[in-house]
Amino acid sequence: MTPPSGLEQFFGTAEDLLAKHGPGADTFARVGSLLRPLAADPDLVDPSRLAALHDSSAGFSILGHGSGGSTLMLGRFRADAPTPVHNHNSWGVICVIRGRDRHILWAREDDGSQPGQARLRVVDSRELGPGDVAWFPDPPGDIHSQQGIGGDAWELVYFARDPTTRSRLYFDPQRERVEERAPV
Amino acid sequence: MIVEQPERIDMEILRDVAADMRGELDRVQEQMAELTREHKRARALKQIFGVDPLTRDRFNLLHANIDQYPGKMAELQEEERLLTRWLDRCRDLLELKAA
Numbered sequence: 320m321t322p323p324s325g326l327e328q329f330f331g332t333a334e335d336l337l338a339k340h341g342p343g344a345d346t347f348a349r350v351g352s353l354l355r356p357l358a359a360d361p362d363l364v365d366p367s368r369l370a371a372l373h374d375s376s377a378g379f380s381i382l383g384h385g386s387g388g389s390t391l392m393l394g395r396f397r398a399d400a401p402t403p404v405h406n407h408n409s410w411g412v413i414c415v416i417r418g419r420d421r422h423i424l425w426a427r428e429d430d431g432s433q434p435g436q437a438r439l440r441v442v443d444s445r446e447l448g449p450g451d452v453a454w455f456p457d458p459p460g461d462i463h464s465q466q467g468i469g470g471d472a473w474e475l476v477y478f479a480r481d482p483t484t485r486s487r488l489y490f491d492p493q494r495e496r497v498e499e500r501a502p503v
Numbered sequence: 504m505i506v507e508q509p510e511r512i513d514m515e516i517l518r519d520v521a522a523d524m525r526g527e528l529d530r531v532q533e534q535m536a537e538l539t540r541e542h543k544r545a546r547a548l549k550q551i552f553g554v555d556p557l558t559r560d561r562f563n564l565l566h567a568n569i570d571q572y573p574g575k576m577a578e579l580q581e582e583e584r585l586l587t588r589w590l591d592r593c594r595d596l597l598e599l600k601a602a
Contacts, residue, residue, distance in 0.1 A: 325554045332554075352556035359549060359557070359565040417570060449570070450562035 329353055330385030333477065337389070342457060342479065347412045351452030354414035354475050357391075358450065364417055364473050369395055377402050377465070381483065382475075390481040394465075395473050396420055401466035404439065404490040409479040410461060412454045413447065420447045420472035424455055425462040425492070437490050437497035447472075462490065514600050521593035528586040535579045542572045 333350050340346045357363070369378030382391040393416075396402065404425055413422065424443040429436065439462065446468060447453055455461050457479070465472070490497045545568035552561065 328554045349556065352558065353554070355557035355559075355562040356549075356552055356554045359562055359569065361570040449566045450559050 325357065326383045326391065329357060329391070330383065330387075330389060334385045334387040334389055337479075338387075342410050344454075347410070347454040348452065350412045350477060351414055351454070354412065354452065354477060355450055358414045358416040358475055361417070363393060363475075366395065368393070381481065384481065388480050390478045392476045392478065392482070393473070394476055395471050396465045396467045398467040398470055398472075401464050404462060404464045404492055406458060406463075406488045407455075407461045407478060407482045408458055408485050408487065409482055410455060410457045411482075412452065412477045414452050414475045414477075415447045415449050416473040416475060417449055418470050418472035419468040420474060421445075421466045421468055422447055422453055423464045424460075425464070425490070427459055427462060435497060436495055437488075438495050439490055439492040447474075462488075512596065512600075514597070517593060517597055517600070521590060521597070524586055524590050524593065528583065528590065531579055531582050531586060535576065535583065538568075538572065538575055538579065541568045542576075545569050545572075 333353055336346055336349055336353075340349075363382075366378070368380045370380065377397060378395045380393045382393050384390050401421070401423075404423075413420075422443075422445055423441055425439045426442045428438040428440055431437070445453065455463050486499050486501055488497050489500050545565050548561075549565055549569065552565075557565075
């Protein structure tokens with residue numbers, strides 16, 4: 320897929336930053352400031368380009384890939400229900416384009432030795448608005464859930480690698496269950 | 504059947520109301536012009552910024568004047584439409600009284 324104009328520069332700069340400084344809070348904050356000019360383009364908000372995400376009412380579209388394999392996704396999160404709690408097999412940097420998003424970061428408390436079982440706890444819950452940037456770390460810290468607040472939340476999510484190519488873990492924190500499924 | 508007669512309106516009050524509405528319409532039209540100026544300025548800035556990193560403040564400026572522009576303009580246009588309609592009614596009532 321050929322990235323739309325402007326994305327080549329983003330991918331080049333972001334991948335250089337990550338190569339020089341490694342994934343971490345400072346780098347993610349700088350990547351966030353690179354996502355903002357893209358998020359300031361209202362033309363990105365286009366429901367017709369979305370496919371279903373997480374087998375839920377959320378939608379997504381892959382906007383492009385960098386030469387190093389990093390991936391930019393456009394996501395829409397509905398207010399009617401949160402996404403399932405899931406991982407991405409990658410760190411991710413989020414920048415909200417429009418609307419408000421409840422972003423919850425989870426941590427796994429068990430050691431994963433029991434198939435199908437997982438005990439989770441919330442480690443961070445925050446409300447993100449347009450221009451806000453947040454990130455989640457590499458596995459195993461990449462477990463999160465999202466939900467629009469009072470309407471759809473549209474955002475850009477930048478990953479180290481394409482999250483749609485590998486199966487993911489989907490968690491049910493109440494029942495303390497986990498299952499591996501196709502990513503979309 | 505009870506037919507409700509329209510209440511008699513004092514001419515002076517009517518003129519006063521019309522003057523206030525005209526002032527309000529002028530303000531709304533000034534806001535529309537200002538909003539359009541800010542929108543054009545933000546679009547120019549967006550082009551200048553390109554895909555360079557943006558601070559939160561600069562993003563806010565673009566978001567408020569590009570993404571939120573159509574909604575804000577639609578609200579002002581609706582206000583303009585209503586004020587224009589009400590001013591027409593004021594004029595009709597004044598002409599009716601004068602006749």
